[in-house]
Every structure is written in structure tokens, then in C-alpha cells.
Amino acid sequence: MARTNAKRKWREGASGYAFMSPALLILGCFLMLPIAYAIYLSFHKVNLLGHVSYKFTGTSNFERMIDDPRLWIALRNTAKYALIVVPSQTLLALALAAVLNMKLRFRNFFRVAFYLPTVTSSAVLVLIFMWIYNKNGLLNYFLELVGLPTYNWLGDPSVALIGIMIMNIWSTAPLFMVIYLAALQDIPDSLYEAAEIDGANGWTKFWRITVPQLKPVTFYVLVMGIIGTFQLFDQSYIFSAGSGGPNNATLTVVLLIYQYAFKNLDMGYASALAFMLAVVIMLITVIQRLIFKEEKLN
Structure with a gap:
């Protein structure tokens, strides 16, 4: 048996x-x-x-990283990019989801309209924003129209990375908006009804009920946002024609790996950089998991 x-x-x-x-x-x-x-x-x-x-x-190859000044520039740019883009796109996605979860007229139309940037090709979005930021582009046209001085948005190192940040926040927030929207519809209405009976206003219900209930989703959104921002490549590559310019202002870690691997043919060092980037992303994810200790739904 x-x-x-x-x-x-x-x-x-x-x-x-x-x-x-x-x-x-x-x-x-x-x-x-x-x-x-x-x-x-x-x-x-x-x-x-x-x-x-x-x-x-x-x-x-790993010891070489310590004396590589371009690596530290790329790490600083990538960290700055992540610290600004991830919280911004998360907050914007949550705000959009909260608004579109209300009983509004043409709600479905706005949901589709807000989601359109996500389904648009990244390369196409970069080209559109390059036209907007161009010296003779749409942004300078409106500035000149209202009597304000125009600006070299693509050529100034102090604002080149900010231009990429704005584009990515605008294009990635709708994706996380859909995730938040699905999670919002799973929150029981009885929780809000009980809060209303206790005299809670709209802000109290949002802060005391909605935000805690969305904690697992927020953990997921932050992790995916960190991974996505640390893997920034195509936007930076197209903006700078592969150089990371102007003056290394848009140089990211993944773009640096590409340059070492396919321009300098230094595959060993490029692989070491990729391994280092993977370790950094995993460490950040572990730290986020420790912060969001209650990310699992009951």
C-alpha cells in the first residue's frame, strides 16, 4: 500500500x-x-x-567602478530621476484614480483618454516632446506668444533631465492609475458608510480608509516604478542621440552600460555594471518590502 x-x-x-x-x-x-x-x-x-x-x-571590473567618474554621474542622474518620478507618478496615479472612481458624467471617456499615453510608443512620445522642447517648438511658441523669453530646453544641462521626467510622469501615471482604479473598486462600500455614520468627511475617509486599503497596491506601484526608472534607456538615448548629453545631464546607468557594451565593446565591464544595477534594484525592493510590512491583503 x-x-x-x-x-x-x-x-x-x-x-x-x-x-x-x-x-x-x-x-x-x-x-x-x-x-x-x-x-x-x-x-x-x-x-x-x-x-x-x-x-x-x-x-x-567591479574595482574599476570606483574610479569611473561617468558611472557616478549616471548613478546620480538615475537616483535623482527615480526620487522625483516615482513619488510624482504614484501620487498622480492615485489622484486620477480617485477622481475617475467617482460617479462623473463621461467617466468612461475620461478613463480611456487618460490611458492613451500609456499605449503610445515610447519612441513616438520622445519625438513629440522633443518637438515641444525644441527652440522653435510648441513650448517656446506659447512663451513667445505671451511675451516671455524662449529657452533652449534640450541644450541646457540643468533642465534636460527634467524634460524627460515630465514626459515619463505624464506617460506612466495612467498605467498605475488603472491599477489603483481596479483596487479602489474592491474596497467595500460598507467601510465608507460606517465612516459617514461616525461623521467622517471626504478627506478623512480617503486618508483613513482608502490609503490603508491600497497599501499592497502602493507597494507594487512603487516597486515597479523603481525598476522602471532605474532601467531608463530609450528616452535618454533618443533625447541625446546616444551620448547622454548635454554634458552628461541625461546619462543613465543603462545608457552607460549600452555605451560600454556596444560602442566600446567592453562586455566584461558592461556586464559588471549590469550586475551592480540588478543588486541595487533588489536592495531597494527589499527596503521597500520592510517599510510596507503589511503589503498582503487579508
């Missing part, structure tokens, strides 16, 4: 793994193997021209 039960469990386990094998094979080939190969490259000096060779260098 015991042998029969063990054989049945083995067959059930084998059947489960058989059904999982296609997904495991795909994940292994296109996720785990590239990660392992990138870690392997980070400890080597790689020559891709002519005869491909790998020279083990130990931790020299």
Missing part, C-alpha cells in the same frame, strides 16, 4: 514537471542562462573582435 502511494505521488510529480517543462525550458534558455552568462562575463575581459577570448580578471 505504501509503495502504491509512493508510486502514485511520483507519477503525479512527474506529470506536473512534464507540464511545466516547456515554461522551464523557455525560462532557462532566455532568462537564467543569459543571467548566468552575464555574471560570468563580469569576471572576465572579453575580446569580441577577431578571435573571441575570455581572460579571467577576478574582481577588477
